[in-house]
Amino acid sequence: MKEIRFHGRGGQGAVTAATLLAIAAFKDGRFSQAFPKFGVERRGAPVEAFTRISDRFIRRKNAVYEPDILVVLDSTLFDLVNVTDGLAKGGQVIINTEKKPEEFNIGGAEVSTVDATSLAFEILGLDIVNTSILGAFAAFTGEVRKESLCEAVRENFPQNLAEKNVELVERTYDKLIEGER
Amino acid sequence: MKEIRFHGRGGQGAVTAATLLAIAAFKDGRFSQAFPKFGVERRGAPVEAFTRISDRFIRRKNAVYEPDILVVLDSTLFDLVNVTDGLAKGGQVIINTEKKPEEFNIGGAEVSTVDATSLAFEILGLDIVNTSILGAFAAFTGEVRKESLCEAVRENFPQNLAEKNVELVERTYDKLIEGER
């Protein structure tokens, strides 16, 4: 089982990202679970969301303490909260940033970065990065298929936003797979 | 221990009578208890109230089923409810009526009557018989002293009514004791 923790800010869509990931994994024929960190956080405040992916039905309902993969939607969060808290040994970290992975020093973890903000601006004209970073997640971890992600986005976004976001997932994914960056 | 049941109609003062009797008995240095039959009865409907008198503190809190003495404030109640229900063998019945005791046939019980209505009209100018009948109770049963009854009335009636009612108690008592009727 893989446990994934998303870090974002209230309103940024971290919870949606976690959910979409779970849906996509389910479409892949796997089992998954997604839930937010249950808080009273308002727009702007740091939030967390979780996805678990496994090959069996996931029974546990406790919190995620030792995530295998971290997804950070907003790199300023590093100054705010202990993002890497509990990160499993040999864990992976995916960060939305212009910076290079080398610029982050996260003891032992494998860091990947993606400039999701630029991609989102380019395609959506908006700073909403949650679908882009899911594309990156697929590319970096291989835990979910791009196609399933796209399907999940298509089914769960309002019509007017769905296609753009599908494009964003694909663009991000393709770009990273092709190692263009 | 003596158990006394009062029968009257809502608004007639049967509950007050039972209470006054208990107070008077307490003044006599005895122990007593009084309570109404707990109902939703409205003005005019038949009601019952109870007094227990004893030489020890009365512990029981159950209903009275086999009264030793019945006090009937309104003889029309005989047609309405089973007044003598449960009356203990050798029990006593005191009835407010113009009739003679002989006119009542209550198997085995000792019946006494008093025309409390006339006395009440005479002294209070009103058809409120509860104090008069208490005077009769004292006279017929000797279970309570007239003086204590008067004191109880004095302490528990509004000033403007107290003296007249004391007079009524005394008049009834004296009249019956003197065997005038």
Next chain:
Amino acid sequence: MAILGLPEEEYFSYGHRACAGCGAAIALRLITKAAGRNSILVEPTGCMEVISTPYPETAWKLPWVHGAFENPASIASGICAALKVKGREDVNVVAFGGDGSTYDIGFGHLSGAFERGHNFAYICYDNEAYMNTGIQRSGSTPYGAATTTSPAGKKSIGKEVWKKDLVHVLAYHGSPYVATASIGYPTDAYKKIKKAIETKGPTFVNILATCPTGWRTPTEKSVEIAKLAVETGVFPLYEIVDGRHSINMPKDASRLKPVEDYLKAQGRFRHLFKPERNDKAIKYIEERVKENLHRLTQCAEKCF
């Protein structure tokens, strides 16, 4: 068959356990006549509920439900919704309760039901106190009246604040029909209740109903006193239809009987006269009655 404009048929049976001379029982007869056979009745806890359904007996001849003391308007909401889904919106839903339920403990729920706009009529039989529990003050108890929780005493003149103006309060909930009525004028009351029931949306009638036990009045005077309340201006009769007032009583204050006549007739105001006359309180009541009438007349003429 109608008598005096009222249907002859009775839906509220004798044998009920109300006190002799109960004004609210008169109100119930009028309400049920206005509602008619095709109705569902809802009633909160209170005198009229207690006296009408001593299991296994019931005084009702119409569908009738009682839940709690607070919630007749909410229960009515549920009934309205159910009827809608069943396609039975022809059935009248009529809730009625005492002033304790209506003005106080149930008012939040009544307000909610009016805000939502259900199609039902709510009638308050207003006997101006909690009678079922032994005459305690309610939001509807008039200023100066003695009750068991607002007794007159060395430091108290009885109820210390004015009666809540629930009729206007509900009018301002946007109700298309609110009105006052009195058991002293049964035909008028019947018509108003009927109008309330026939008007679509949440409607309200406040019907003054003497309680001889609580007001400490002779049983035979129940109707006379309910009339007097109107004739003295203490309890004006009016309707507010879609926000427009219309008064159905003399608007001319000089033609009214003295307020004192009304107060003096009732034991609950006795302390205002005995042991000595409380001029201040009596005057205050008189003036405020006049002022209220004045406002009402103004509204009827000029405003809404």
Next chain:
Amino acid sequence: MAILGLPEEEYFSYGHRACAGCGAAIALRLITKAAGRNSILVEPTGCMEVISTPYPETAWKLPWVHGAFENPASIASGICAALKVKGREDVNVVAFGGDGSTYDIGFGHLSGAFERGHNFAYICYDNEAYMNTGIQRSGSTPYGAATTTSPAGKKSIGKEVWKKDLVHVLAYHGSPYVATASIGYPTDAYKKIKKAIETKGPTFVNILATCPTGWRTPTEKSVEIAKLAVETGVFPLYEIVDGRHSINMPKDASRLKPVEDYLKAQGRFRHLFKPERNDKAIKYIEERVKENLHRLTQCAEKCF
């Protein structure tokens, strides 16, 4: 020290957890400034309670108590009584809650407290929905607004009934002072709240407070939109002092901005314009806004 007529001192501290651009937080600053140091505050459950007291932190610098969602007015009643007995009637008792508490679940208790006549001020920060639980409709939600329990959909245009007129409803409770205010006009709001607090008896101010999260508006527009509500006549500003109205905004409807400007500025009304324009609903809103203003003006001129 005062700035723009407002005391400089803050009693509601930063670090609270409200959303950026929260209009209710602005209202709280104004309320606490008007109350001042010698006050006790009461607040029901709601956004402003949740964001201000994350144990072991608190944003308050004044005595403050929260009990439940329904009962700020009742708690305030208890405080008033306690202060009376303690001979500390100089202390201001100020309760404030969102519209959910005030218009709906707590309204029965608010009504009761007004009927009893306690000496306290009740301020509703009116963000027109239950925000704390995620934008559900309340009795104060305006007609046509989409919320999560009155979503726009194939069979729904959002909230289907008009906003409850709580200000008049409370005026008819005999309150000596009720008023409307808007965070768009902080000095006016401050003065009204202060007046409410200083007036003896139960008083009420309803202050419109934009919720960018719930109204789906840009955070920087919170104040602008709260002004627009007034400028378009959707949310008129007025006071009712001892039953007399006075309006403090243009009474001339022709000088108002178009209601549409207000609606269009907010995501919660978007469905009235997209995918296609719902002329009927927009027109209905415009007309009813006009009618309300007309009534209000009439009242101010002629009636009470």
Next chain:
Amino acid sequence: MIDFEKIKLKVNDKEVTIGAVLESKGSTEKTKTGAWRSKRPVIDYEKCVGCGICWSLCPEGAIKKRPDGKFEINLDYCKGCGICANECPKKSITMIIEEK
């Protein structure tokens, strides 16, 4: 339709209905509340004009229209409040004390 036989239950030695449901049949008429009365209304049919005011105001609904258009009192339920007597415009009703 609710079948009342079906919803009766015997508990202890009492028969009760599920949820205490009752048929709205005005069954309080089983209880003759006339017994509460201490005064009784008597109509003088000489005076009575059959206006029906007494009928409209009786809290018990204990007054019925007769075939002749006048009204009569059902003493089984009349509680003797005296409203009818007080309100009769023709003063045709007298309250007399019940025999004891």
Next chain:
Amino acid sequence: MIDFEKIKLKVNDKEVTIGAVLESKGSTEKTKTGAWRSKRPVIDYEKCVGCGICWSLCPEGAIKKRPDGKFEINLDYCKGCGICANECPKKSITMIIEEK
């Protein structure tokens, strides 16, 4: 007066107060909500006339009067809503994107 030391209890490994009572000291200031911000207001003091409108409207109370009569923003708490910039009559406040 309540002595806060007295009403503290140690339960498990946490210190809590009886009834969760707190001193009203504005202790939320411990939490620097400025961190939530994604845009930051910058005042152009050339344009600012010190009217105080921004001060009166900031939901955070994060604007303070300076000794020179003009106003400054406490970035520890400013959440970057932009109300001050939007409402400033002199347009002297600009919102700029926070560095990431």
Next chain:
Amino acid sequence: MTKKIMEASHAIAEAVKMAKPAVIAAYPITPQTHIVEKLSEFVADGETEAEYIRVESEFGAISACLGASATGVRSYTATCSQGLALMNEVLFIVSGMRLPVCMTVVNRALSAPINIWNDQQDSISARDVGWIQMYAETSQECYDLTLMQFKISEDHRVLTPSMVCLDGFTLSHVYEPVDIPSQKKVDEFLPDYVPYHAILDPEQPLTLGPIGFPSEYMELRKSQVDAIENSIKVIEQVYKEFNESFPVQIKDSRPEEYLHVEEYRMEGADIVLIAMGSVCGTIKVVVDKLREKGEKVGLLKLITYRPFPRETIKKALKGIKKVAVLEKAVSPGGDGPMYCEISSIFYDEKEKPGLRNFIIGLGGRDVTFDRIRKIYSMTKGDKGEKQEWVF
């Protein structure tokens, strides 16, 4: 000190008056009305300084008490049945805020069907709300426990609201002898309320009723539960102090000594009935009669019910062969509430009594001598089911 004969309701009103609460907020409900009416009279006649808030509902009553108590004054309310159920939400809040509000519950059955008569379903179903509960058998106990409840609730080690429960009508409306001590003695026993942890006062601004996160909520709850658990000792102390200050004046009108339980003729008993409230008086009479016939039977009357005096009960029942738990409440679909609690006390014991559960007196069904005798003989003869309803 005056010996008077008075209604239990009035005895309570007297006790409340003499306890000098600053604020009374109550809503009428049968059979509590006589208490609040009496208090209203006291207020109207200036016999007490208390402010009486004539609230619009019981929800308002308990909330107003919350507000008053938070302002640092003694506050009081009374209710029952539907009213107590309506307060439910706020009952939890008052105890969680640790406000020492005091209440009288005049036990009455719950709707539906609506019924104004006595059973104890109302307060028993409020056994989780975190309030102390004590049950009175007599008017004297009503008076005494009412005085004591203020002292207990306000004790700085306790700070927990309390209910004194008495049976509606069956006790509340009964006139019987009561000894009322002098105001001076009462004042000595019960000093003014001094707030310890909470007071709304501009002099020292406090925040009451904040949001408790998962990181602290459980500790806060534990501290509350500890307080009510520990109150068992404080209650004992207060009982003791009361016993010393106010010795029995009217024999049999109360226990010689207040303790969590009253053991009645339990010496050498084989069979013990357990009960609470006024029915204990009736049971005592039956016990006497049975003892006369040589039956080895006693009564264990519970006075303190929350906190549940587990150790005391366990000790009292040591060596008893059979115990019948008489309850005026049920938990539909579960065993009798008190039965469960008593069985839990003995779970780990080797030696334990046979335990039976009898449901009695619901909705005003009178508990007669016969019914008590029947319970005794069923217990003795091991007849019937584990739980029996005695109609």
Next chain:
Amino acid sequence: MTKKIMEASHAIAEAVKMAKPAVIAAYPITPQTHIVEKLSEFVADGETEAEYIRVESEFGAISACLGASATGVRSYTATCSQGLALMNEVLFIVSGMRLPVCMTVVNRALSAPINIWNDQQDSISARDVGWIQMYAETSQECYDLTLMQFKISEDHRVLTPSMVCLDGFTLSHVYEPVDIPSQKKVDEFLPDYVPYHAILDPEQPLTLGPIGFPSEYMELRKSQVDAIENSIKVIEQVYKEFNESFPVQIKDSRPEEYLHVEEYRMEGADIVLIAMGSVCGTIKVVVDKLREKGEKVGLLKLITYRPFPRETIKKALKGIKKVAVLEKAVSPGGDGPMYCEISSIFYDEKEKPGLRNFIIGLGGRDVTFDRIRKIYSMTKGDKGEKQEWVF
């Protein structure tokens, strides 16, 4: 039949929609909101014929359901915590009137201090109200039990309202796979509600909610208690029918067969943990791990809590050495509610397990693997007090 991944809240909303209630009346409260928001969407989009009453409070919600149910239609509400507490009075009334109202309770802690997170104090403290209660572990169980509750409550032998309880957030806000059957199959399983004893209809005027005198009240209560007791059999039947109509589609997302309890790896177990709700999923994982290490441990998950399935539990625990009762609720001043009830089951047994009580997860305190392991080892090693709070 569709397998979908969805929030438990939405699974419930789906089930409610497919059960076709005529009237929904609900008031928002975290964490129940997602259910009612979803239902609002269905209504707004015409996906259900139901009337949704946007009441002004939970008291209004349950009262409106009462009214609707009395009019002879299926009615539904959802709430929790403060909302459930506010309904308290009417909960008793609905069950006393025998109206089959169905409710979802999204378990949340009670104030004070206010806390929106999960524990089960709210519904546990409503265990006396005469409603059936069932607890769900997974989203699938939420869906399934919601369908079943209508069938159970409306059964003519039962006519008792019911609550399906699920843990707030911990389950309600979790997306996980759920199988949703076709409307056709649902309709077959759950026919329309046919009133049996109560309907407000001018065609046959009935009186509902009369006053019950002492002469009948107790019998009326008994008939109600009997109905909920007897429902144990009806629930079994409905479980069985459900098992047959809807076989498991997603392995492990629900028990292979619905029964009052789910026995998890109890074969040969020495020690058994008892719990309800979502925590059972976490416990199962720990049990698996412990079993791997050779520990003889199992889990007894309660699904039906009211009526309390005494016989089933007794049978399931036969021969078990030690039992740990894990509860997300307390009764301050008394033992754990479930602990008491289980101890009462075994009172008369010779052979009975050692019984321990652990209070867990109050106010959203996460129940971690470590905490469960700790409970296991304390139970095994007989360490700590009879009742332990696991912080």
